[in-house]
Amino acid sequence: MKELGSTDKTRIRRGPKRAVFDRAMLYQIFDQAHVAHVGFAVDEQSYVIPMLCWRVDNRLYIHGSNGSRMIKALTEGGQCCVTATLLDGMVLSKSAFHHSTNYRSAVVFGRFSKVTDDAEINESLKLFLEHIAPGRWDKVRPPSENELRATTILSIELEEASVKVRTGGPNEDKEDIDLPVWSGEMVIRQKVGQMIPDQYSPENEAAPDYSAAWGDRWEQ
């Protein structure tokens, strides 16, 4: 797998030991995050919008309604930035200063392009739903022609990108290690819980289990 390129934008200046030039990690972050924060600018004003995302090979996909100002800005404006962040834990040190965060984050620069072909849109939506709820596409009503036409799908290449990762416990100053305060890591995870059926869900139909696509389930 090719290493991620290092340009002036993607070179990590702060905390370079946390920079990981690893395409597999880049993919994992977007795959697990499900939500990306998409940044663009219009007339010197920055915007950051949360979007569901899904990845196919070396491209990241988002979707939106036709004609939104965002779609226009993402395809016609300056370079965009797409960031996904997984918060893995808080690092609890014996000093206020050395508290930190365990996380994985991915930042991608570039410009989005529109998926224009109907069949390709349909296939993209299938991969999108399968990423959220594996096995569900074949059970639900597929999109009608009108529904396909109402949807815009954009994708961006995962080429100019940077990844940062921090793991483990605190880095204490030597003078602090004997302080009598609990120190270590508080683990944080996104988890799947209750499946709440609505009034039209068949009574004899067991709730599906999509937790593998979203992280573990929590006990109920």
Add this chain to the structure above:
Amino acid sequence: MKELGSTDKTRIRRGPKRAVFDRAMLYQIFDQAHVAHVGFAVDEQSYVIPMLCWRVDNRLYIHGSNGSRMIKALTEGGQCCVTATLLDGMVLSKSAFHHSTNYRSAVVFGRFSKVTDDAEINESLKLFLEHIAPGRWDKVRPPSENELRATTILSIELEEASVKVRTGGPNEDKEDIDLPVWSGEMVIRQKVGQMIPDQYSPENEAAPDYSAAWGDRWEQ
């Protein structure tokens, strides 16, 4: 409490029924998210960087190392955008098209200003740590003068802002309601799990419980 202003930037054009002009909800989103995605532009290139955040009254705070290009861009460049998103669940419909997401998101526009006074920086860091780990500030070593000087704290007013919220199950087309497929909501939450002590944590010191500041604990 004053309602959030509606300007051309903050008016919600897509899905206006999901727009909530409620300052209490704005505060709740930033308080619970702990992580904000900060957007700014340098030379027509957008950047989106994840930052820990904490709120005091009507201002949102972030911190960073002195002299980073980000600090400069946030205080001297064009208008920034700060977005926090809480993913509350996935909405599973009987049609591919009507799948949706339950979430709360807050978007704030403006410019950051630097906290310059040493005492104010110290007080801000205290509120930051108390937001992450309530009761911890009085137990850990406070910041030294050098540590205070190495830290830049920025804040932005929560004035030009918009909030979007979606809750509940799917909105089905009438023709789809009898399809024999499970439909409803898959609840997703950020949860706190293991407390992993490091080698310097005192053996007789029980792990603190900061879950109230981060959402429930999951069973272990």
